[in-house]
Amino acid sequence: MGRQKLQTYRAKRDFSKTTEPSGGSEGGSSRFVVHKHSATADHYDLRLELDGVLKSWAVPKGPSLNPADKRFAVATEDHPIEYIDFEGVIPEGEYGGGPMIVWDTGEWAPMGDAVKDIAKGSFKFRLAGQKLKGGWMLTRLKPKPEDNGKVGWLLFKEHDTAMDIAIDVLVARPESVKSGRRIEDLVAVPPQRQKITKPAPGKAGGAVKAPMPATIELQLASAADKPPRHDNRTPWLHEIKFDGYRTMAFIERGVVRLITRGGLDWTRRYGDLPKAFAALDCREAVVDGEIVVLDEHGISRFGKLQDALSEGAGNKLVFYAFDLLHLDGWDLQQVPLLKRKALLAQLLGGHVTARSALQYSDHVEGDGEGIYGLASNRGLEGIVSKRADGLHVGGRSSSWLKVKALKTGDYVIAGYSESAANGGIGALAMAEWVGDDLIYRGKVGTGFDATNMAHLVDRLERLRITDKLDGAPKEILAVRPTLKARIQYATITTDGMLRHAVFKGLREAELSTPVTTQRKRIVSDADLAGIWVTNPTRRLFGKSGPTKLDIAIYYAAVGDYMLPHLFNRPVSLFRCPSGKPHDCFFQRHPFTGMPATLKSFETKNSEGELKSFLTVEDAKGYLALAQFGIVEFHAWGTHERHLDKPDRIIFDLDPGEGVAWREVVNAAVHLRAGLEAMGLVPFVKTSGGKGLHIVVPINPKLNWKQAHQASSGIASKLAATGPDTFVTIMGAENRKRRIFIDYFRNARSATAVAAYSLRARPHLPASTPVDWRDLESIDSPEDLNYSTLPGLLTTTGDPWADINESARDLPA
Structure with a gap:
């Protein structure tokens, strides 16, 4: 059956010329792959293993972790199962000629009947890859005559913990998960016979014959709050703003001088960089740019640059060239910037690779909002917007504008204003804890996603309180400060207010303490x-x-x-x-x-x-x-x-009516100290409800009756340290405004909910083991649930990994 489905695939390929697999395996698993493919245009191919083949969709702009991004996809021919591991260069002239990498791969699962859902044109599925996770959906579009028979779909991320509205995963993770290489690393080196076009500066309008200058005054950017508006009369281009040392390179008959913004000659200090400039095919040139050191994510870091220079590690330096002011006897300062950059790209053409010390600083023309958002989301310093038709002007000018990237922080939602026109919320009141005080930090009225507005309104309405937040406007309806939001902002004013703040999503429960002992893989x-x-x-x-x-x-x-x-x-x-x-x-x-x-x-x-x-x-x-x-x-x-000798005892902290979660947490921390004073090592987990479970590993020496009696005595001793807080007697009447220390689970055949078990309640909260250091940072234990917990565990591990090694003798 699979072979019949591959007829179209095979008809398009000459397997004597391409290394792509012809197919033969029947499959049988549930793997997926996303290929990044650079053919006539860069695109991504999503392929899901189903019924002996890989069902395939070409996604021109690639998948996005932001549910608001609806990415167009085209259904393509089925591919063989073996294609899931294919990575390489398809020869030019062959179908799909160009490099291809395994951008992501993993397991997938349908959320219904995959075959029927694809046929209906509404297909939901889950991915468990290295880069793409959680729920996704493909929905088929109505055919149009201009589609020429191609079946169009929309691919988008569902709202869950795997979504990310802040990071462009395509930019943040460009590498192959199979080889670690980027797609440009697979591009074959052009044959030496291929002629590289040499720049002709004399033909550029505005170029003037002139001798090599000894110095040129740098053009500096003026500060701006946001990228400028682009139109035909005022065209702009936008570059990434680097965090390094501004440097001008003077090249004259093989001799290179690297001059800092302050006029200092740091040629010797910059290690091997002069050699990279000396290798350029020119008699003389003046190149403007920035010297940086990149981190593991390809982001320039000033601290790393200072470290490299102090250590004499010149091999780490990278020069990003963004302007060409003189070339082979021609002064280019009166040539429009876009033409100067074209000449610069030609000059660098044969000398720039992915790993070379000399790099071309590329740009985006037109609207700068996209690259500005990218800079903010990736933690870059910002962007520089430049008039595309601008001439070189020494000193600070308005034709170059530097726009600092937005900052990001987590703030407490302390209230909100109502707005029926805006879907329920006009603005959120943001605050932060300073000691024991909640301090107002301003309002956020933009960035809300209409699809989750109703959910946010519902959560906030249930958190309403009558108290007012000091400093907040009168229209703000106060809420219990249990929810946090991720906020992107430009600056913080002198009086502590957020400026140009944008809501980027809720910040749910977080387990931040890493565990050194990691679990071995059990589920294959x-x-x-x-x-x-x-x-x-x-x-x-x-x-x-x-x-x-x-x-x-x-x-x-x-x-x-x-x-x-x-x-x-x-x-x-x-x-x-x-x-x-x-x-x-x-x-x-x-x-x-x-x-x-x-x-x-x-x-x-x-x-x-x-x-x-x-x-x-x-x-x-x-x-x-x-x-x-x-x-x-x-x-x-x-x-x-x-069986007859327990190795764990449990104290279930069950809060009575009127006891807040924070009081339960404080009580647990208090009891921990008491148990440790007895020589025991207590561990803690949420119950999946309103309480906490303190679990104590013990050496299996006592029988059930002895262990039950011992746990009863311990519970009574602990309760005596806070008689107004604790009680050990059953009954709702006995624990009003108090916490019942339930030790009755320490009897033969009695059970307690297992670590990481879900609870049969709305939103399926989980009984979650937590590190004691994390316990006090949890505001809402219900946020540790079936949706959030798997992602949290991947970054922290199991805080109970060493529980068995912590067993002690239980006092009889």
């Missing part, structure tokens, strides 16, 4: 590829709830972190097969049709009856449970090999 690519669920789009807990597939993908994503805390422990499963809360139930014992990879064993229950219990022993059994509507995992505090 083969395990991921084998995930299968019926009714994958069935939503749980309401129309806006997560899908059955969302849960399967979550547990696959956190499996490497969760399974070490689950393996070979007796478990109880909380199943919600219909997705309706009233149909959920606990599954403690083996059940009909359960996965063959899920194990069971027999032991006596708390009443002394012989019963079979479930246990997870490998990744396959764990992942197979997604098919059975498993939402929660609950585990015993012991291991199968020592």
Whole structure:
């Protein structure tokens, strides 16, 4: 079947000339690839493995992590499975001639029936690549006569934690994930016989015959708040502003002088740079530019430049040339800038490679907003806008404008003003904590995405409080300061206000403390590829709830972190097969049709009856449970090999009515100190609800009765340190305005929700292990959920990785 689908692909190619695969593999996995391809024009090809071939779409502008960017895509012929690893140069004259790199690759999963959804023209899927992750959608456009039979689609990112409205991933990550090379590195070096056009300065309008000048006054840029407006009467070009030393290079019969802005001759200090200029094909020239040192992301950093110069590391220096003022007896100062840059590009033509010390500073003509936004998002210093028709003017002038890039910071949302015309929110009131005080920092009224405005309004309405924020305008409706926003701004005024602020999105819960001990991989690519669920789009807990597939993908994503805390422990499963809360139930014992990879064993229950219990022993059994509507995992505090002697005890901090989250956090930190004073090593995790679980690893020496008695005594001792805060007696009446220290889970066959387990509640919060240093920075534990947690774990790791090595003897 796959061979028939490849007829169009094969008909277009001569496999005696191209190294592209002809095909033959039947596939069988669920991989994807995004190729970057430089043929008649640069574009990206999205290819998804499906039914023995790679379904392919050409995306001219490439994928974007910003859901607002709807990228046009064209359905192309199916490609063979082997094409997923293809990287190389397709010969000129062949179909698609030009270099191609594996820009991204990984696993993909449909959010429905892929074949039917593609046929319908509305296709949702998830990617788990190195650069592209989360939910995506392809929607087919209505055909037009001018399409000439090509099927047009729109590709765009869905709103989830993998979206990013600040970073252009195509610019930030241009390299191949297979080889690390950029696409320009694959371009064959032009044969030596190919003649490079030599610049002809005398033909440029405005050029004047003149001897080589000893000095030329630098043209300097004036400061501006934003890029200038472009039109036919005032054309502009825009360059990246470098963070280095402005330098003018004087080349005269092979002798090079590199002169700083202050007039100092730093030729010797600049290491090998003079050799790069001496190699240029000219008799004499004056080149203006900037000397920089680039970081690992290709961004100029002034600190790195100073370090390189102080260490004498001249081989790290790069000269970005952006102007040519004299060439071979011709003064070019009265030649329009755009023509001067064209001559400069010709002069540098045969001497610039991706790794050479001499680089051409390219530009964008016309509107500068795009490159300005790029500079801001990538953390660059800014841009320089220059009149494209401008002549060289010594000193500071208005024909060159420097525009500093916007800065970015996280600020607390302390309130908002209402605006029905704007979708619900007129502006957000931003603030920041200074000590224990919340200080107003100004309003933000732009940057809102209409698609998520309703969600933001709903969240803020539920956070309304009657208190007013000092310094905020009267129309601001105050909210509890639990949400943070990522704000982009130009400057901060002398009185601390944000200037030209733009809302860039909510800043959700963050786990920032890295873990040195990393988990080994347990869930393999083969395990991921084998995930299968019926009714994958069935939503749980309401129309806006997560899908059955969302849960399967979550547990696959956190499996490497969760399974070490689950393996070979007796478990109880909380199943919600219909997705309706009233149909959920606990599954403690083996059940009909359960996965063959899920194990069971027999032991006596708390009443002394012989019963079979479930246990997870490998990744396959764990992942197979997604098919059975498993939402929660609950585990015993012991291991199968020592069932009657627990190795973990738990203190569940359950807040009563009127106890705020911050009070629960403070209480947990207080109890931690008490447990450590007893020689124990406590670990903490969110419960997935309003409380916290303090888990203490112990050496398995005491039996269940002894451990339960010991945990009861410890709980009572801890509660006595704060009788107005803690209580150890059950009952809602006993814990009003207090926190119940629940130690009753430390009994045989009692369970507690497992680390990283989801909870069967709206938005599926997770019971999340956190580093104690991170605990106090969490404002909303519900933000640690099925959507956010997998991404957070990739940057921090498992804070419970060393829990077993921290076991101590429990005082009897």
